[in-house]
Each structure stands twice: as structure tokens, then as C-alpha cells.
Amino acid sequence: MMSLANGRPYLAIPGPSVMPDKVLRAMHRASPNIYEGELHDVTYSLIPDLKSVARTRHDVAIYIGNGHAAWEAALSNTLSRGDTVLVLATGRFCIGWGEMAAKIGAQVQTIDYGQQSDADLDQFEATLAADKDHRIKAVLAVHVDTSTSVKNDIAGMRARLDKLGHPALLMADCIASLGCDRFEMDAWGVDVMVAGCQKGLMTPAGMSFVFFNDKANAAQGNCVTHYWDWRPRTDPEGYWQLFDGTAPTHHLFGLRAALDMINEEGLENVWARHDQIAATLWAACEAWQSEGPLWLNIQDRAKRSVAVTSIGLGADNADALRTWTETHTGLTLGIGLGREPASGYFRVGHMGHVNAHMMMSVVGTIEAGLLALDLPHGAGALDAAARVIAQKPAKVDASPVAASHPERHPAVQRQCCD
Numbered sequence: 176m177m178s179l180a181n182g183r184p185y186l187a188i189p190g191p192s193v194m195p196d197k198v199l200r201a202m203h204r205a206s207p208n209i210y211e212g213e214l215h216d217v218t219y220s221l222i223p224d225l226k227s228v229a230r231t232r233h234d235v236a237i238y239i240g241n242g243h244a245a246w247e248a249a250l251s252n253t254l255s256r257g258d259t260v261l262v263l264a265t266g267r268f269c270i271g272w273g274e275m276a277a278k279i280g281a282q283v284q285t286i287d288y289g290q291q292s293d294a295d296l297d298q299f300e301a302t303l304a305a306d307k308d309h310r311i312k313a314v315l316a317v318h319v320d321t322s323t324s325v326k327n328d329i330a331g332m333r334a335r336l337d338k339l340g341h342p343a344l345l346m347a348d349c350i351a352s353l354g355c356d357r358f359e360m361d362a363w364g365v366d367v368m369v370a371g372c373q374k375g376l377m378t379p380a381g382m383s384f385v386f387f388n389d390k391a392n393a394a395q396g397n398c399v400t401h402y403w404d405w406r407p408r409t410d411p412e413g414y415w416q417l418f419d420g421t422a423p424t425h426h427l428f429g430l431r432a433a434l435d436m437i438n439e440e441g442l443e444n445v446w447a448r449h450d451q452i453a454a455t456l457w458a459a460c461e462a463w464q465s466e467g468p469l470w471l472n473i474q475d476r477a478k479r480s481v482a483v484t485s486i487g488l489g490a491d492n493a494d495a496l497r498t499w500t501e502t503h504t505g506l507t508l509g510i511g512l513g514r515e516p517a518s519g520y521f522r523v524g525h526m527g528h529v530n531a532h533m534m535m536s537v538v539g540t541i542e543a544g545l546l547a548l549d550l551p552h553g554a555g556a557l558d559a560a561a562r563v564i565a566q567k568p569a570k571v572d573a574s575p576v577a578a579s580h581p582e583r584h585p586a587v588q589r590q591c592c593d
């Protein structure tokens with residue numbers, strides 16, 4: 176049967192993201208010697224670059240696992256059974272992290288901000304103030320909640336903790352946002368940060384990262400088991416301890432290529448590109464939502480992530496659109512994960528290896544789908560999107576980073592050590 180979907184498919188979901196050919200080529204090779212040589216050099220070269228992307232001078236442990244593995248690693252390295260954690264829920268993901276904390280024996284206190292707003296800091300502060308005995312050991316926050324596409328003010332949370340002199344650890348999930356939305360671990364006072372490799376870091380799913388500072392390291396309670404212990408992973412006596420066994424060989428080569436790409440572009444430029452690509456989609460959505468059932472889940476641009484956008488379209492319409500774009504055009508959009516009804520929402524992932532023509536294709540394809548499905552929508556979306564692309568690129572202060580080690584990155588280093 177004739178199909179307009181035949182051709183290169185485009186997976187525009189919020190992770191796994193599009194993998195660059197450079198990453199794929201770096202992985203297309205025989206298994207290396209795991210006992211010495213290139214693999215060891217490549218692995219050790221990744222650590223300073225991961226820290227640069229996280230804007231931290233502290234430690235990073237690498238796990239063979241997905242984002243959920245990093246969640247568990249972060250919790251088990253810092254908590255004791257019975258400790259209280261405060262979950263700032265702004266969508267499905269932080270709730271999931273809290274459920275995991277409950278399973279490992281923590282008492283979970285949740286402030287649920289719903290699915291259309293960020294964490295209100297006054298309410299957060301009031302909860303902290305009520306915790307006079309400092310029972311709350313850790314605050315779990317998601318920088319970008321991928322289910323709602325809301326972006327939380329992580330630095331603001333640190334300011335409220337400090338204002339009250341509350342000693343709780345501030346833990347941030349940057350699985351969706353790292354390498355997309357601006358994030359500064361040390362400057363923002365984050366104690367533990369978790370990330371995965373398959374979103375902004377453009378590498379196939381299977382590796383995740385836990386960044387932690389000395390305060391978090393000192394917090395260690397009775398939850399950690401041998402495999403998850405971040406200490407041997409960050410201070411190994413032998414290479415094998417970095418992963419407690421065989422290294423994720425090919426993922427490491429892939430990640431090396433991905434971090435080289437980020438370094439060549441410069442992290443500030445990567446963030447600025449994400450800003451403009453996201454604004455392209457938002458301009459189209461604002462035109463569409465002027466009439467008919469489509470609406471942006473987060474209306475305030477300042478609170479929207481530039482890695483992912485959640486869009487409402489009415490029950491069953493979003494499912495119909497996703498099915499239509501995938502079957503008729505080769506474009507796969509993200510599901511309405513965690514939403515009620517899930518069939519009424521879709522998400523566009525614009526994280527990592529995404530450029531202007533890709534976003535114009537997403538916008539044009541959604542427009543075609545709205546037409547094909549007879550869904551009423553405001554006019555002028557493509558024109559509005561094109562106007563954003565046609566703008567001069569944003570001026571970014573920091574010059575692109577030339578090499579792949581932080582000591583050779585004056586801009587990044589200054590930022591880290593302020």
C-alpha cells in the first residue's frame with residue numbers, strides 16, 4: 176500500500192531522544208579489552224565532562240541502568256529506614272520517585288501541586304517551617320516533570336531551605352532536563368542530582384548518573400547495599416569498581432561522542448538552541464489554541480521546559496493524532512503519560528539532537544494531522560513557527576568550549592567554582 180510514512184522515521188517523544196549518527200558510529204565496533212587501554216581512558220575522560228554538563232565540581236557515580244536506577248541509587252545512598260522525605264509533586268515523575276522512597280522504607284510526605292503548575296515555594300516554605308524537629312531528611316524535586324512539561328525553580332527551593340536553616344538534602348531529578356534546560360548544580364545548591372543518558376545526552380537508554388556533594392555523601396544511612404553504593408564507584412581501587420563489574424562498553428563510547436558534540440557546540444549554545452526550538456513549537460501551539468480543543472498544558476512560558484511540551488487535545492483526540500502522525504507520516508509523538516484521560520494529551524520531546532528543520536517538520540505534521548482528523552484549530556501556526564526560526568539566534572555570552580576537559584574550559588570552571 177502507498178504510505179507517506181515510508182522514509183526516515185522521527186521519534187519525537189521525550190526520551191529516548193534522537194541519537195546522532197556520530198553516537199551510533201562510535202558504538203558500531205567490536206567489544207574492547209575491558210582490562211586496560213582505550214576503554215579505561217575513555218571512561219575516565221567522561222567524568223570531568225559529565226561534571227561540566229551538570230555544572231558541578233563534586234562527584235558523579237555512573238550506573239548501568241535507566242533513570243529509575245539512578246532514583247534508587249540516590250535514595251539508598253542517603254537515607255535510613257524510617258527517614259522522612261518531602262516530595263514536591265508536579266506530575267507523575269516526582270510521585271514515582273516518592274513511591275520508590277516508600278518501598279525502601281522512608282516515610283513519604285507529599286505536597287501535590289497538581290499537573291499544571293510548578294511547585295509553589297511559599298507552600299514549600301510553610302511545610303519546612305512546620306517541621307520544627309527537622310524530621311525531613313531530603314526534599315525530592317523534579318527539575319522538569321516530563322509528564323506535565325513543567326519546570327521547577329530548584330534554586331528557589333534552596334533559598335527557602337537556607338532561609339529557614341533547614342538541613343534537608345535537596346535532591347533534583349534532571350533526567351529530562353540535563354543538557355536542555357539551564358541547570359547549575361553547585362550554584363543552585365543542589366546536593367544530589369540524577370540524570371539518564373537517553374534524553375539530553377543523546378545516547379541509547381541504559382546508563383544513568385548520580386551527582387552528589389560532600390554533604391550528601393556524609394548523610395549515608397543504613398539503606399545502601401553493595402551494588403548501589405556510590406563510594407567505590409567514585410573512588411575505585413580498580414577500574415571494575417566504577418561499574419561493580421563489566422563496564423557498559425558501547426554506551427561509554429557513545430556517550431564520549433555525545434559529550435564531544437556538546438563540548439563543540441558549547442553548553443550555553445546547547446541551552447540557547449533548545450530555547451529557540453521550543454519557542455518554535457510554542458508559537459505554533461499558541462496559534463492552534465486560539466480556536467478548538469488544543470491547549471498548552473503549562474500556559475506560562477517561564478514555567479515550561481524547553482526539553483518537552485505537554486499538549487491537551489481532548490479525550491481520544493490526542494491518541495488519534497498520535498496514531499495518525501505515526502501511521503501516515505512516520506512521526507511518533509509522546510503519549511499522555513500519567514494524565515487523565517491519557518488519550519486526551521500528547522507530548523513533544525525536543526531534547527538533545529533536534530534542530531530547526533526537525534521542529535518545523537513536527538509543527539507541519541501536527542497541522543496536517545489536525546486537518547486530517549477534522550479537529551478545529553486556530554490558523555497561522557506554521558507561519559508563527561517559521562517566524563521564530565527566522566529570528567536571529569540568541570546571543571550567548573560564553574564562547575563555545577573547545578576541548579573535553581574542565582581544566583581546559585575556563586568558562587565552565589569559573590561557573591563551577593564560584
Ligand SMILES: *Cc1c(COP(=O)(O)O)cnc(C)c1O
Nearest residue numbers: 241242243268319321350351371
Ligand atoms: C525519563 C524520566 C524518568 C525515568 O527514566 P527511565 O530511564 O525511564 O527510568 C524519570 N524522571 C524524569 C524527569 C524523566 O524524564
